[in-house]
Amino acid sequence: MFSPIHDDQGHPKGLADIAFADLSQLRDLDEGYALEFKRNFSPTVQKKLPKIIASFANSAGGWLVIGIADDDHTLCPVPRLAADYSQIIGELCRRHITPAPRFDARFIADPDNPDLGVVVIQVLEGDFPPYIADGVVDVREGSTSGPAASAALVELYGKATRRKLEVADFCRRTVFYAAPQTPLFNLYMFRMGRRVTEAPSRDEVMQHAQAMGEAFRRQGLACRTHHAHDSLIFSVPTRDDPRIPHSAIELFGDESIKLSVPAVLVGPGDYERAVDGLGLTAARPDSTEDTSRGGLRIMSAADTLARVTQMAAILDRYVRERGLTWRQYAVAYELENLAGVILWSDEPLYLSYVRERGPLFCATTDCLSRVRYLDDGAHDSFRARQFAGSHFFEACGLPLGSPDPRDNDLVDTLLRGAHGASR
Template identity: 75%
Template structure:
């Protein structure tokens, strides 16, 4: 994305790296399609901000700088307020723009006068336009904003449709497992706002790889790195066959990520003990040639504590990577999938689960279509998102325990199963 700020080598500067001295670079720039100046943060300007941000999001993104005169680009520092400008602008957009665009705000302080500075707003190109500000769809028209009409509206809706199709295509596993029926928990993290044309340099890719390796080390896990045609695969090796990972993270050039974690199934002896204890042979199946009866001894039973410990431990690596790269989860769309887990019984020795089984029967994934809906984290409702928490809670959701169930028994069971994963088998 365009940045009006450059470093000593002429490379674009990120918002977090801008200094007060960098504002001098704006003197040579004119307002235009991706840049707008405002002299002060007055009530009139505050009223226009949602429209300006929405127009940038509906176009190619852009920068709004408050504290720069729009006629001669001279510095006109605005006072530092008790309230945070980012919160104030965020609240303006939440009240006046739908859906909420993705943007960042920074107050760049004047080092000679810490009580004043300049507000810099970076607006990203929207993934799901049109963004409507007070009932109007605005787009950039030269150095101003104006209502979108005709073909412009069609193109905005087309962009959103293409983006949804791109995310749907991303949500498919590509990590190799020798057994085609390996039961997997997959977590998809699609980074928004990036385009295929944003090809990183080799140095950037190496930096990504170093950060991911460091995240594995922090979790006490070894990893092997495999270079794919458009990604890096970081896998935790198994002892018996170094070619086959038992858990893996696939990292793409735009920092989208896929997590694949095989479920831990109980051994034959453990399964037989549980089957005998709870008489699963009473479970009946269709008695036809097309659907022959499945006896309980053929059931696949998954360890809740061990599988969840593996899932959350690997998801913690994603959190460490995002923090190490100073990214924000709000840049991601997230979905999960249970693959080859249809009909696999969830098992735990947790007393509350044993009581649950006696009264309601065991939990299991009851559908062959196990891909969740996509959750878009840039809608302002996921400020405390963590991959580890998401993976753990939604793992049980996919096994039949709905999140936010009004039944207190369900909620208590989820909490008990989450606690049981602590100290369980590690990846």
């Protein structure tokens, strides 16, 4: 995306990297399609802000700088307020713009007088336009904002439709597993804002790979890196067959991510105990080495959840390492080959729950959850690890947010049981 500020090598700077001294570069720039100046933060300017921000979101994104004169581009620092500028601007957007646009704002203080500074607002191109400010759809027209014509409105709705199709297509990605019908719990993290046509440079790909490798190392896991035509696949190797990964993370050029975690099915030694503990009358397997043939598929709650949350924690580490935010992502989970797999735990509360209500199991064929868009202001504390852990139980038939305290107690108990389980 366009940035009005560049480093010594001419590379565009992101908002987080802009220093007060960099603002001198703005003197040589004119207002235009992606840049606008305001001298102060007066009530009149605050009233115009939603219209300006919405117009940037409906166009290609842009930058609004408060504390730069509109006419001669001289520096006119504004006072630091008791409240954070981003909070004030965010509240203005929530009250006046539908849906809420994605933006970031910084107060860049004057090092010689920290009580004064310049407010820089970066508005990202909207993924689901039109963004409506006080009942009007505005777009950029040169250096100003104005109501969209009918043809522009059609294009805005078309952009939103295309974006939804991109998300849907991404959620059909598949990672190879040599064992047929491997039961998988998948997480899809689609990064919004970037376009699939934006191919990353070789240097960017290397930076992504290094950050993901570091996330694996910090989590204490080895990984193999496989190069696909449009992605990198990081898999945790197993000893027996290098084609059968413990789990895999697929990383795309735009930093969208897919996590695939195979369920841990109980082995021959635990199968009989699980069947008896669950009170099931099940056909015994034909082979002591294959508990899924002729018998039930039973999944270890502790081991599978431990694997899911450990791998999801790598995603959280990667996002922190890269300086990203989960608010840039759309998230969904998928059950693949998990239909009918029964959840097993020897926790006394689970065994009591089973006797009263029956065992938990995946009671649906392969399915994809609804997509959650994390930029709606309701997911500011989102973490992939917590999301994966809680929705793993939802996939097994335990309702999230149940009014029944026993359901919630069971979730807490199973989460504790997974702590320290073998991965």
